[in-house]
Amino acid sequence: MQSKRITAYVVLFVGLMLVFSSLITVAQTPDRATREANSTTLVVAETTSPPTLSTFTTTWTTEPLEDILNKLVSRDAELNYRDDIAQSWEVSADGLVWTFTLKPGVMFHDGTPCDAEAVAWNIVTMRDGGASSYLYSAVQDAVAVDSVTLKLILKNPFPNLLYNVSNSFSGINSPTAVEKYGEDYGVTTVVGSGPYIFKEWVKGDHITLERNPDYTWGPSWMSNQGPAYFQTVIYKFIPEAVTKTMLLQAGEADVVNEVDATAISAFKADPNVTVSITSGKRLIYMGLNVTKPPFDDVRVRQAMSYIVDRESITENVFHGAGLSAYNFLTPNVQPQVESPYTYDLQKANTLLADAGWTKNADGILEKDGQQFAIILWTESITDRVQIATVLQSEMAAVGIKATIQQFDSGSYGDMFKTGEQQAFIRLYGWDDMDILEWFYNSKRIAAGTNKTRMNNSLLDFLFVKAEAMPTLEDRTFVYRLVHEYLLDQSAWVPIFYPAQVRAYRADLGGYNATLDHVYILDLYRK
Amino acid sequence: MSIYQYILKRILMMLPVLLAVTIIVFSILHLVPGDPVRLALGEMASQQAYDRMRAELGLDKPLYIQYFSFLGRLFHLDLGKSVIYREDVTKLLGGKLLNTLELTGSALILSYFCAVPLGMLAAVKRNTVIDYLSMGLAIAGVSIPSFWLGFLLISLFSIQLHWFPIAGYGGIKYLVLPAVTLGFGGAAQVARMTRSSLLEVINQDYILTAKAKGLRYWTVITKHALRNALIPIVTLLGLRIGWLIGGAVVIEIVFLRPGVGRLLVSAIYMRDFPIVQGVTLILAVTVILGNLLADILYAVVNPKVHY
Numbered sequence: 004m005q006s007k008r009i010t011a012y013v014v015l016f017v018g019l020m021l022v023f024s025s026l027i028t029v030a031q032t033p034d035r036a037t038r039e040a041n042s043t044t045l046v047v048a049e050t051t052s053p054p055t056l057s058t059f060t061t062t063w064t065t066e067p068l069e070d071i072l073n074k075l076v077s078r079d080a081e082l083n084y085r086d087d088i089a090q091s092w093e094v095s096a097d098g099l100v101w102t103f104t105l106k107p108g109v110m111f112h113d114g115t116p117c118d119a120e121a122v123a124w125n126i127v128t129m130r131d132g133g134a135s136s137y138l139y140s141a142v143q144d145a146v147a148v149d150s151v152t153l154k155l156i157l158k159n160p161f162p163n164l165l166y167n168v169s170n171s172f173s174g175i176n177s178p179t180a181v182e183k184y185g186e187d188y189g190v191t192t193v194v195g196s197g198p199y200i201f202k203e204w205v206k207g208d209h210i211t212l213e214r215n216p217d218y219t220w221g222p223s224w225m226s227n228q229g230p231a232y233f234q235t236v237i238y239k240f241i242p243e244a245v246t247k248t249m250l251l252q253a254g255e256a257d258v259v260n261e262v263d264a265t266a267i268s269a270f271k272a273d274p275n276v277t278v279s280i281t282s283g284k285r286l287i288y289m290g291l292n293v294t295k296p297p298f299d300d301v302r303v304r305q306a307m308s309y310i311v312d313r314e315s316i317t318e319n320v321f322h323g324a325g326l327s328a329y330n331f332l333t334p335n336v337q338p339q340v341e342s343p344y345t346y347d348l349q350k351a352n353t354l355l356a357d358a359g360w361t362k363n364a365d366g367i368l369e370k371d372g373q374q375f376a377i378i379l380w381t382e383s384i385t386d387r388v389q390i391a392t393v394l395q396s397e398m399a400a401v402g403i404k405a406t407i408q409q410f411d412s413g414s415y416g417d418m419f420k421t422g423e424q425q426a427f428i429r430l431y432g433w434d435d436m437d438i439l440e441w442f443y444n445s446k447r448i449a450a451g452t453n454k455t456r457m458n459n460s461l462l463d464f465l466f467v468k469a470e471a472m473p474t475l476e477d478r479t480f481v482y483r484l485v486h487e488y489l490l491d492q493s494a495w496v497p498i499f500y501p502a503q504v505r506a507y508r509a510d511l512g513g514y515n516a517t518l519d520h521v522y523i524l525d526l527y528r529k
Numbered sequence: 530m531s532i533y534q535y536i537l538k539r540i541l542m543m544l545p546v547l548l549a550v551t552i553i554v555f556s557i558l559h560l561v562p563g564d565p566v567r568l569a570l571g572e573m574a575s576q577q578a579y580d581r582m583r584a585e586l587g588l589d590k591p592l593y594i595q596y597f598s599f600l601g602r603l604f605h606l607d608l609g610k611s612v613i614y615r616e617d618v619t620k621l622l623g624g625k626l627l628n629t630l631e632l633t634g635s636a637l638i639l640s641y642f643c644a645v646p647l648g649m650l651a652a653v654k655r656n657t658v659i660d661y662l663s664m665g666l667a668i669a670g671v672s673i674p675s676f677w678l679g680f681l682l683i684s685l686f687s688i689q690l691h692w693f694p695i696a697g698y699g700g701i702k703y704l705v706l707p708a709v710t711l712g713f714g715g716a717a718q719v720a721r722m723t724r725s726s727l728l729e730v731i732n733q734d735y736i737l738t739a740k741a742k743g744l745r746y747w748t749v750i751t752k753h754a755l756r757n758a759l760i761p762i763v764t765l766l767g768l769r770i771g772w773l774i775g776g777a778v779v780i781e782i783v784f785l786r787p788g789v790g791r792l793l794v795s796a797i798y799m800r801d802f803p804i805v806q807g808v809t810l811i812l813a814v815t816v817i818l819g820n821l822l823a824d825i826l827y828a829v830v831n832p833k834v835h836y
Contacts, residue, residue, distance in 0.1 A: 052795065054569050054613040060578070062571030136575040190615045206614050206621055207795055208787035241696075243782055245680060249695050253688050413798045414562035416572060441573070452572065 035232075038512075038527035042232040045526065048247045048256040052207045052240035057189020059133040059181070064171035066260065067210045067238045069520040070231075071112075072174025072195035075103060075122060075153075076165055079224045080281075080517050082335055082434070084165045087222050088117060088175060088196070089153075098160030098473045105151040106220045109196050111177035117196040119147035124178040126155070135172040141470075162475040166435050171519055196220075198231040198524045212236045225525050226513060232527035251276060251506055258511070258521055262504040264324040264386075270506045277514070280324065283503035284333050284434040284518045287387070289379075289394060289496040290427045294456045297375060298425065302358040304493035307426075308344035309351035310397050311496055320389045324504055328497035331489055335518070336434050338483035342490055342497075351401055360402075368402035376404040380418065380427035383409040387428050390498060394428075419451035427454065428498075434518060436482040440466040443489065455494035462488065532828065539821050543814070550813045551603075551806065555596050558802050565612040565800040586612060599806065608807035613799045618807040622789060626811065628698060629788035632780065633773040635704055636712035640769075644716040645762065648723025653750060655728065663720060670717025675776055679710040679783040696785035707784040711776050715769050722765055726758040759830045763823050770819030774812055 053065035058072075077087035089103040109117040123145035130139035141161035146154045155164070167173065180194035193201050198221065199212035214231050221228035239256065241247045244263035250256035252273055262270065262278070270276045291298040291307060298304050313327035326334065329342035360368040360375055368375035377398075381391040388409060395405045405426070410418055418424065431438060444466050447453040462485060469481040489495070505521060507514060513525035566582050567574070583589045587598060602609055608618035644667075651663035686706060687695040693706050730736065731754050739749045778790030789808050796804035827834045 054799070055615055060582075060615070061569060062573045132575075132577055132581070134570050134574040134578040136577065137573070186615065205624075205787055206616065207792055208785070239697075239785065241785060246696055246783060246785060249680075249683060249688060253695050255695050255697075410562075411798065413568060413800045416567065417562045417564050450576075 035229075038232045039234075041528040042234065042526075043528075044235045044237065045233040045258070045523065045528075046237050046239060046250075046256045047521070047523075048241045048250055048259045049238050050240070050242055050247075050261045055189040056193040056201070056204070056210075057181075058135065058172050058174050058176065059129060060189055062134045062172060065210075065238075066520055067199075067201075067212060067236075068174055068193070068195075069171070069197075070199040070212055070236065070523050071193055071197045071201055072176065073109070073117070073197050073220070074169055074173050074175060076169040077222045077224075078169050078517060079222075080515075082518070084169060085222055085224045087169070088122065088220070092165075098162065099157050101155040101157070101164060102148075103153040103155070105153060107151050109220050110217060111180070111194055111196045112200045112215060113177050113180050113194050115177055115179045116150070117175060117177070118150040119153040120150070121178050122153050122175055123147045125175050128178075128181070129173075138167040138170070138173060159471055160473040161470070162472065162478055163435065163437065170435075199236060202235075208240060210238045212238075221524055225515060225522060227525050231524045232513075233523060236523055251508070254508065258505065258507040258526075260505050260521065262506050264322045264504070266506075267322065267324055267504060275509050276506050277509050277511075279503075279505045279507070279514065279516060281503045281516070281518070282326065282334050283432075283501050284335065285430055285432040285501050286328055286331070286333055286497060287390065287428065287430045287499045287501065288328070288331075289498060290424070290429055290455050291494050291496070292422070292424050292426070292454075292456055293492075293494050294422070294458075295425050297358075297360075297370070297377070298494075300358050301492060302354045303360070305344075305491075306351040306354035306358070306401075308493050308496050309347045309354070310401055310403075311394065311498060312346040312397060313498055314346070316390060316393055316499055320386055320393065321499060321501065325502040326500045328500045331439060331486060331495055331497060332436060333434060333500055336436060338436065338479050338486055340483060340486045340490060344490075344493075344496075348401060355401065362402045366402055367404055374404060375402060376406070377425045379405045379407050380415075380424055381407060381409055382412055382415045382428070384412070387430070391428055416451065419454045420449075422448075422456060424454065429454065430501075436479065436486075437469075439482065439485050439489065440469070443485075443494075457492070457494050459492075532825065536821065536825070539824070543817050546817060547810065547813060550809060551600065552596075554806055554809045555599065555802075558800070558805055559592055561800075563800040565802060568799050569613050569801075586610070599803075603810075608810075609803035611796075611801055611804050613796070613801045613804075618803045621792070621804065622807060622811065625787055625789045625792055628786055629774065629777050629781070629790060631704065632707055632711060632786060632788060633770070633777050635708035636715065636773055636776075637766075637769060639708055640712035640716035640719055641766075643712075644719035645723050647716075648720040649727060649750065649755065651720065651724040652727035652731065660724075664724070667717040667720045670713045670715075671721075673713070675710055675714055676779050676783050678713060679706070679780060682706050682710055683783075696783070698786050703784075703786075707780050707786060710783075711773060711780045714776070715773065718769075719762060719765060722762055723758065726761050727754055730754045730758045756830055760827065763826045763830060766826070767820035767823030770822075771812075771816040774815060 047066065049066055053063055055061050056068060074087045075089045077085050079085050088105050088109055090106045092101060092103045094101050105119055111117050126139050126142060126145040130136050130142055141157045141159060141164065142155050143158045144156040146156065148154055174195060177194040180192065181188050184192060198215050198218045200215050202213045203211040214234050216230050218230045219228065244266060247256065247259050248266040248269065251259045267278060270278045291304050293299055317323060317325060317327045329344060330339055332339065355368060359370045363369045379391055379394065381387045391407045395407055398405045441447065442453060443457050443462055444453060445458040445463050448456050448458060465481055465485050469478050472478040472481060503518060505516060510529050512527050512529045515522045515525040566579055566588060570578055570582060587595055599609065606619065610616065611618055611621055614621060647663050651660045654660050683695050683706065686692045693702055697703050736749060736754055739753050777788060778794055781788040781791040782794065792804060793808045
């Protein structure tokens, strides 16, 4: 009797479940079907055309690659490490072995499996000669235990590994395709396991992608884990800000990345356009060569930090599309430290006087018969030149004579190898603390990367220590010391954090973006 | 000298000019600062990848060897491989050159078809409203920067009236606005030249004689006056070809047309030596051939001209 009742309950439960699931299916299927029917072609306006699509042969990255390639680990909008191809991971107590468990059934667009062996091949190939080999320099070996288990054996504990496997240069390519196409890989095709398949690339003009209908392994933090809604995505490369603005307003483009600050008000006034402003991962700063007078004196460098009215630059040059910068790291990146420098001409004058600089009859600072006259380098980009002009007048207010020298972007980077720079305006875009090592390690002076030419044994020691720290907390602690010391040394004057400004047509739903990318997977036309 | 001998002579004379172009462009590119490999790989690329790419492209060799290997390849019509795109320059340029020629050709035809009649009308109706309007339009054409005119036309015909797409390529509707923008400045020059040249001719005695013989006025103008007046206009044609190709750079950027001008600008920024050398060489050939065409046309419009 009792077993009959149990059976009846089970039957009832199963029946109810079936009814619910069919209701859910009914509710979901038309929704997806409608979205797919409405979402035929998406046009994304990008500023810069990529040189190649192979992550093995360039460190340039581009938005289309984020749709073509999956990574081992992804990062959500709050910069938390989340699943991508790997659904989970763990690290051994000594920090030397990382074990990643991959999602089963992930396939590349060429039909080959994207399994542990393929991921291991990508990591070893990049480490042994890829353009971004530094990403995996701590990896001694990558072992595919089985198709879904990957072990990374490290030479030393490297708590920043998750950042490296999740950044834009770590996309997983099909080993079969890389070997098949050889030198042409990244030039004529690129094969990954992402929601979109590479279709066409007209160099310097556009890249066309087609939906991957078999995609079912989207990261869990996205609202869509299945195939993307848009059938075709066209990335158009448009350097002209005005053209991008007009295309979006006329509906000939759906998403604009890197919106010019001057276009924001027009977009906000347009009911057909939505503007998304989030904090970015870029910093514009003025660098000072610590080996060249007068900036070989730390007091003079500190004075420069007090001279700059950052709030005025934020408002007048960038129309408020970003934040005034006081740290060397961007706002999302730890460790942030308290900066002593604000706009304070009195403090600047005191420091300059302490350093022996006094004003002559013309109001120009002088020391030992030498005028305080400097050359300020800048790239010939509109906002950089505007900043240089503001800085020139701010320096003039305390008696510094600055001459602006402009360079085109092709030659600017190369000029730093000469070591002739005195003061220069520069931008970097990176969202990890190790950028400080990149710009301040003395071993990078010759290559022109350490542009302030700071050769400091304490800093070099701290950089080595930071790399060997067993945990992220310890690493952050060391970088905090580095950051505080660098602020004191003032070889950079942080100026502005440009915001990440994007705009998209108001008829798009599912807008989901991180610092790096607008995730097309979630986007659909309403 | 027959016209064929003349053409052969001019083509042979092209060779030293082109050689000089290659030497000048090669020297300038290597004199200005900027490392194409570093720009292609990115600042953070490993030294190993950097060294490998320099060796692959032969950039680790002395300059004179690089130049002679470029010349050697040129004899086989091989312009080398793009540093940035890692693709054969000839292949990269193929479709883009056609796009540029389509744009410049349309602009040239448009400017001559509109400007010559306009200039004639202004000359014939000298000091009338028609003359003032025509020359006012011509002055506007000479003075308005082409990129600004481009944005104005987009604003009116694409955004307000929706007659043409804003930018892109793929058919006649994508060609109209860029061709008008590019041709407008040139049309203004041609119209002014036609007017002044025709005015000079129609005051001459043989025109008076033709009129006195009772010929119809427009027959005198088109058959007798215009033919002689065309000489300076044809000279302008040769010069216009070079100017149009230069102007196409801006128009291709504004209207997003994938042509050699747009490619050249990005290649200069990225110090992509093979592309810059290849495009410059092709443009030099086009300009020289354009001038040759103008020289040949002299004989066509005026039988008195001999070579």
